[in-house]
Amino acid sequence: MIPPQEIGPPKSSSQSPRSPSGAPFLSISVTDPVKLGNGVQAYISYRVITKTNLPEFQGPEKIVIRRYSDFVWLHDKLADKYKGIFIPPLPEKSAVEKFRFSAEFIEMRRQALDIFVNRIASHPELKQSEDLKTFLEEDEEAMERIRSFETGIFKKPADLLQMFKDVQTKVTDVVLGKEKPVEETDPEYEKLKHYIFGLEDHLTETQKQAVRLVKRHRELGQSLSEFGKAIKLLGACEGDSLGKVFAELGSKSELLSIKLQKEAHNLLMNFEEPLKDYVRCVQSIKDSFSHRANAFRLHCELTETTKLKEINLEKLNLMRSDKTREAEIEYRELKAESEEATRRFETIIKRMNEEIVRFQEQKTAEMGLAFHLFAKGQAKLANDIADAWRSVLTKIEAYSLSSGHD
Amino acid sequence: MRGRNATPAIPDPTIPPRSRARPRDRRCILASATLILSSSPPEGHGGNAAMMGSEVAFGFDSPPETEEMESLALSDAPPTVSSLPAAISASSDGDLFISPPSALHFPLSSTASGDGGDPAPSTASSFLDPPSYADIVFSPFDSQNGDDDNGADNGSMLRRDSSPRSTRAARSDYLKISVSDPNKEQETVNSLVPGGGTYFTYLITSQMRFGSAANGDGESEPVEFSVRRRFRDVVTLADRLAEGYRGFCIPPRPDKSVVESQVMQKNEFVEQRRSALEKYLWRLAEHPVIGMSDELRVFLQAKGKLPLPTTTDVASRMLDGAVRLPKQLFGEGAAAQVAPQEVVQPAKGGRDLLRIFKELKQAVTIEWGGVKPLLVEEDKEFLAKKEKMQDLELQLSTASQQAEALVNAQQDVGETMGEMGLAFIKLAKFETDQGIYNSQRIRATDTKNVATAAVKASRLYRELNAQTVKHLDTLHEYLGLMLAVNNAFSERASALLTVQTLMSDLTTLNIRIDKLEAASSKIFGGDRSRLRKVEELRETIKVTEDAKSCAIREYERIKENNRNELDRLDQERKDDFLSMLKGFVINQVGYSEKVANVWATVAEETSSYARGNS
16 A cells, blocks of 8 residues: 655646656545445445646546446456556455444455555556546446446456356367367466465465454453453442452453453454455455466467467468468468467466565564454553553552552 | 350460462372373463362363363474373372462572473563463462472362461361262161162361371371261261251351252262362361361261261151141150250251240241331341342352453464464464465465464463362352351341240240239139149249240350351451452463563564565
């Protein structure tokens, strides 16, 4: 997340590209979730505020209203156009109706969407996409039109084409007697795949435990509260100054209960969420794997078919057939297609290699922060607990002195 | 009956009050466990959650991955940490009150860095005044018996450090009581229950404070007694005490728990019972009056069969009673009267069916008939006290429940923290094994640090919990004691009922005499048969008057016992509660400080991530 840096005069209608006022920046925030609509069709809308000094954008600041499906549109567009790049993941669609509008869920989603859009804005390639500009600048009606067109009953043209091609390759496979899909045999790539799948398993486990830890904090908070109440009542039986000690202990117990609930929330937002995000990122990488596999297959098929066509052309040339010209045109077309497919495949490889380095670095930084906040939170909680009980101890000691105990 | 008129024990001035041992003097109690300890005081370590075997069923188990977690090589921490836990998990589960084995060389003040192992400055050290409790908590419990170091007494009760308890124990006639070595034995007489016929006996060893014998070295040592008893003997002891010490708050004996003995694993059940017996005997020994009783002494010291009258079963009592009843109904002389010596026992559970019926009738008459009895419980103070006790019982019950819930929740946090730590350890290992990029290595290191901290924190939570259980157990104990209080009250009520019944009897008898005399006076020269009847009745009245005096004396005595016991209980309860609260709080403070240190270190190590912007 890049925090906004207000460099230079806040108000300038058009900035020159070589503005002396500062480095180029693009910072976005997703804020102010608001519930709109009624009943089943109710949804949450977010304010997306863009602050930038880049010339490609309409102005230094732009505010639009977006909903979750708009983000989905952006994600899918990018995934389609930038194969090989690990597209920043989206938060999940809510499975359970009940929690769709809970404050916690909304806040988690808002945070995740904010991170999503800022990651795009800081990615060297993705940030230049037209779709991002559309997302950040189009007014709501235009956005809705664009979105519905793409995600409505009409499948994206790209999708149709891809499906067609998939069928084509499958048929070719059968015809050519190849039942098994062709796969890369690059050992380093194998290693990477193995790593990613293993990583997903480990991360899922830690995330699961983190969720449980949040729950435990809440439960402990609950029982501290109940305990505090019971102790107070017991103290009332004892009466006089000993009763006061009980009352103090009970109050502190209730106080700590609140602190525990707070820490539980903190854990959820700053520790468990980053872990979940990590898992999502890994799953996005897996998407890239399947794009790469498809691209590879296509490249192989087309290379294969091109070769066959070439051989055929040779034959026809020798025979001086009148089909030669036709065949030549077909051959040239096919060759272009094959080269395009190969190019695409190689782009994916190149992108992935760059992305994996970026991914590792990003994750180290993000997890490092998450660990830091986690440790800080736990330390603070423990200190708060110690402080609270220490104050009770003072009272106990005062009581002991006054009543001649010890 | 001995002991009845004894006043509560006055502390013998020649015995110095046992002072609370300073942590410095504490010696490691678990010498039997093989511990590799370095000179720096160890940080976190594993301790088994103490299983409260007896009436206290807090019901949490040792966390599942104990073995795995504790055999982790936490390489970045001082070597002490990794070597401790394996030894502890291997050590005895039977030692209930053994303090965590780090109780070595602890400076009392925190200004000397108590946690030498911490690389980072502890955030708690800002609290130089008042001192950090992180060090004290590791040795909260003291052994009262200096010679119990070898831990060979598997079941030996280690007294709690709380001075009220140890002060009271110090006044007891008994120096040591331990219950051990359960043995299965066969019933010599054929039991009616098929497949039955086996029972367990327990070896009970005790030493008295006085009465020593010279040993070979010419020194005098306290005499040690060893007897074997079975649970039935304990029941007998409890019953005899109940009879002899009416009005006292007699510590309740362990349950017969027939169901549990079938349901639980044999070993667990026997262990539970053993520890419950030990606790019970100690409580008896600590009681200022009962601790000096012959019944207890005989139980602990008389070899062979327990020389106390056994509890006869109810059936035979009823049988005897049924035989007596007709004689009573037909007014056969002595059998019809309530013997004065019998009134000192409650009617219920006795053989005198007629008396049972009469007192029952009396109770009903008072309750429903609206007839004001001739003697009532007028002591307002007592009535207020009784109400207070009922209220206390209620609150104690709630508090005890919530304490249990709290302990469970604390346990859960600790467990989950540990499991999460393990998952992170595995992740770190995975990244290290598969790592290609430097960023991965860095991340793996960070992950490992967090994981290690989580596992440490988890251990600390578990230890905290083990101590918390011991402190909050006081609530549960006093809840059990409420039973004793209720018994004391019901003895009083029962004695009162006896008096009331006798007074009502007297009234009836006097009325009969008046009627007879009136009728007889109308006949000239007197009515010889009627006058004879009157004479008989006067005899009966005399005996009944005696019985009434006895009963009143008994009632007054019980009232006095009630009063003294309630006062004693109040004082003890205040002391014990204060000590409980104090111990609980000190515990929480100490462990929280330790946990805070653990996390502060990690926060420091990862602080660079916060300064940059992700």
